[in-house]
Amino acid sequence: ALLRELLNQASRVQVQSAQALPAELIYQDEVDSETGIFRHRLQLVIRGNYYSLSNYLQQLEQLDWSFYWQRLDYKVLEAPEAELTLEIYTISLERDYVAS
DSSP states (O other): OHHHHHHHTOSSSEEEEEEEOOOEEEEEOSSOTTOEEEEEEEEEEEEEOHHHHHHHHHHHHTSSSOOEEEEEEEEEEETTEEEEEEEEEEEESOTTSSOO
């Protein structure tokens, strides 16, 4: 559902790729090995001009989802066209919450 919301906001930019990266175990309970906390990362590559990409990022911040920004790379391809690689993540108790 989060990925769908991210893509729905992309009306003025072109989505080049959307990829769910493997879950990472960031904490494991020492007593109960079945219990852990996982980081689920999503990577988007989008194209557009500076203003459309900036507007897209502002729309993402308004979503009801709680996610964290991991990485943002901005590269001008040929002015005014640019490519933005965005990596965000969520935290969950489930290994398969976003992708496995």
